[in-house]
């Protein structure tokens with residue numbers, strides 16, 4: 568088979584190890600690997616090329632994706648999807664492996680329904696908001712970037728006796744904020760999935776300050792849109808000078824961790840195995856330490872954060 572790999576939506580560390588493994592294993596299995604550059608935008612513009620071993624040499628440690636990614640407005644119009652199909656036909660591509668989030672899976676599903684181009688999805692997003700997989704590619708590296716940032720912020724917070732509000736990415740999903748708050752020992756965590764009990768937090772923090780607490784770390788998920796409000800509350804009601812740090816896109820960068828390299832390898836291998844087994848429109852998942860595939864319908868179900876993680880958030884109760 569001629570199989571192309573592409574990135575789509577937000578990039579995530581681990582894409583390069585996945586790309587490397589994809590090319591190597593595709594050749595081992597007797598397939599011809601291709602690259603689609605710059606995501607759906609590149610697919611529309613015909614940025615497609617055969618991949619060779621040399622392309623993937625020395626990329627294992629690099630964040631981002633050597634093949635690029637994009638969000639595409641044009642993809643919503645049929646005329647551009649038709650153009651994309653013609654580009655694939657020109658190269659006789661049989662199937663696509665797409666590294667992306669739920670939006671990208673929807674995009675490829677629509678394409679498959681219209682033009683019968685099979686695809687397999689690799690859940691790739693730092694948000695960890697895909698149902699059925701314990702981890703998406705890139706999450707572990709993002710968590711380590713956040714851990715490093717919070718450790719550094721703690722140094723200055725404790726020196727200056729200040730409160731810090733640290734905003735994490737994740738869209739509507741509070742996974743990054745929750746796990747970061749737990750593993751960094753933050754005093755406050757505000758995520759979309761849990762009601763934040765402000766009166767209780769006020770009572771506890773005021774008591775702790777009386778007893779000598781010098782600084783406060785508050786981790787707020789971007790999806791709550793409460794960063795400014797929490798900063799004002801810490802300053803006005805809790806009475807501590809407060810600063811805000813929005814971590815932003817640094818969370819999407821950096822050398823992939825060992826975990827993300829291993830996940831990249833495993834996801835790529837499973838994606839190719841799924842295509843060999845003639846699976847149609849499946850999503851690769853990593854569950855309880857094993858790689859498997861699930862239907863797109865399942866992958867698009869609303870994600871849930873592991874209740875064990877949520878239960879660990881009750882450190883303010």
Ligand SMILES: Nc1ncnc2c1ncn2[C@@H]1O[C@H](COP(=O)(O)OP(=O)(O)OP(=O)(O)O)[C@@H](O)[C@H]1O
Pocket residue numbers: 575576577578607637638639640641642643667668669670671672673674675677691692694
């Ligand atoms: N329902 C849809 N139908 C067709 N195409 C879609 C749909 N949703 C998204 N897409 C296409 O897929 C692209 C990627 O989707 P999106 O921007 O939502 O990122 P994603 O894959 O969910 O990843 P991330 O988690 O990083 O945001 C969009 O820019 C758009 O071109």
Ligand SMILES: O=P(O)(O)OC[C@H]1O[C@](O)(CO)[C@@H](O)[C@@H]1O
Pocket residue numbers: 577638668692693694736737738789819
């Ligand atoms: O890179 P962009 O298009 O600004 O998107 C940012 C969004 O993408 C993500 O990094 C990944 O989905 C989200 O956490 C964030 O809200």
